[in-house]
Amino acid sequence: MLTLSGVTKRYPTGDRALTDIELTLPKGQVMALIGPSGAGKSTLIRCVNRLVEPTQGSIRLEETEITRLSGNALRQARRSMGMIFQEYALVDRLTVMENVLSGRLGYVGFWRSFLRRYPQDAVTEAFRLLERVGLPHAIDKRADALSGGQRQRVGIARALLQSPKLLLVDEPTASLDPKTSRQIMRLIRELCAERGLAAIINIHDVTLAQQFADRIVGLRAGEIVFDGLPSELTSEILTTIYGEEDWDTTPEPMDDDVSDDSISHPPYAREVPGLAAGGAR
Numbered sequence: 001m002l003t004l005s006g007v008t009k010r011y012p013t014g015d016r017a018l019t020d021i022e023l024t025l026p027k028g029q030v031m032a033l034i035g036p037s038g039a040g041k042s043t044l045i046r047c048v049n050r051l052v053e054p055t056q057g058s059i060r061l062e063e064t065e066i067t068r069l070s071g072n073a074l075r076q077a078r079r080s081m082g083m084i085f086q087e088y089a090l091v092d093r094l095t096v097m098e099n100v101l102s103g104r105l106g107y108v109g110f111w112r113s114f115l116r117r118y119p120q121d122a123v124t125e126a127f128r129l130l131e132r133v134g135l136p137h138a139i140d141k142r143a144d145a146l147s148g149g150q151r152q153r154v155g156i157a158r159a160l161l162q163s164p165k166l167l168l169v170d171e172p173t174a175s176l177d178p179k180t181s182r183q184i185m186r187l188i189r190e191l192c193a194e195r196g197l198a199a200i201i202n203i204h205d206v207t208l209a210q211q212f213a214d215r216i217v218g219l220r221a222g223e224i225v226f227d228g229l230p231s232e233l234t235s236e237i238l239t240t241i242y243g244e245e246d247w248d249t250t251p252e253p254m255d256d257d258v259s260d261d262s263i264s265h266p267p268y269a270r271e272v273p274g275l276a277a278g279g280a281r
């Protein structure tokens with residue numbers, strides 16, 4: 001449903017963030033994009049919704065060539081892509097409900113959204129989504145009164161309110177503790193299955209990527225160096241993606257995560273220092 005072909009991004013500063021990316025995402029597939037900081041993960045998903053302009057290449061979402069769109073057509077295409085961020089990007093002084101409804105801004109037009117008047121069907125759907133993400137009692141709370149995990153649940157509900165076909169998720173767990181991280185990844189995973197959504201999830205925690213994705217793509221210095229099943233990700237491949245030197249500097253695994261028996265680490269996760277604790281960056 002999504003195809004990137006020959007996608008290259010050079011920033012005006014001269015930084016070459018992506019080089020000749022070839023990637024096809026089938027309908028309903030949850031793909032984790034892993035790689036060290038600076039590998040180009042954020043740039044890649046931002047090219048897909050054109051928050052970043054690719055320098056070269058083609059990006060097709062179903063029948064639409066995304067790179068050629070502008071104005072209304074671009075806004076329309078963006079609605080079919082739900083974005084979930086690391087920092088949640090909520091408006092602190094607005095309630096949970098208002099934050100979720102802001103996911104419909106693209107639909108309701110400027111004046112109605114300015115007056116915060118939303119159609120009844122949007123409000124009904126927002127209620128349903130807040131229940132689904134586990135926040136039925138927080139509807140009237142201000143966003144700044146929530147925990148990190150709750151804020152991310154609001155971010156997820158907001159992304160889903162626009163009924164996207166594709167989710168673009170940038171480091172959804174980077175500000176969360178290990179247990180909350182797994183809950184959030186599980187929720188995203190379940191929602192994709194329920195709604196037949198494809199997703200690209202940027203994540204530096206290899207263990208989480210393996211637990212919750214159908215497919216893993218490894219990015220290093222703007223190039224794809226691995227594309228395969230979670231079970232095919234060996235420690236040699238991890239060294240290719242993250243580089244030898246990184247393993248020496250990662251912290252020791254933390255006991256709190258390993259002792260949770262609801263997860264099973266692949267055997268090599270214990271061999272590579274820091275991996276079981278998500279220390280790979």
Ligand SMILES: Nc1ncnc2c1ncn2[C@@H]1O[C@H](COP(=O)(O)OP(=O)(O)O)[C@@H](O)[C@H]1O
Nearest residue numbers: 011013015017036037038039040041042043044
């Ligand atoms: N707005 C920008 N201007 C210039 N260079 C950028 C910008 N954003 C990212 N880069 C550079 O592009 C490369 C990839 O960055 P990014 O996509 O943020 O990687 P990741 O998300 O994997 O950490 C890095 O070298 C980074 O410094």
Ligand SMILES: [Mg+2]
Nearest residue numbers: 041042043202
């Ligand atoms: Mg990033």
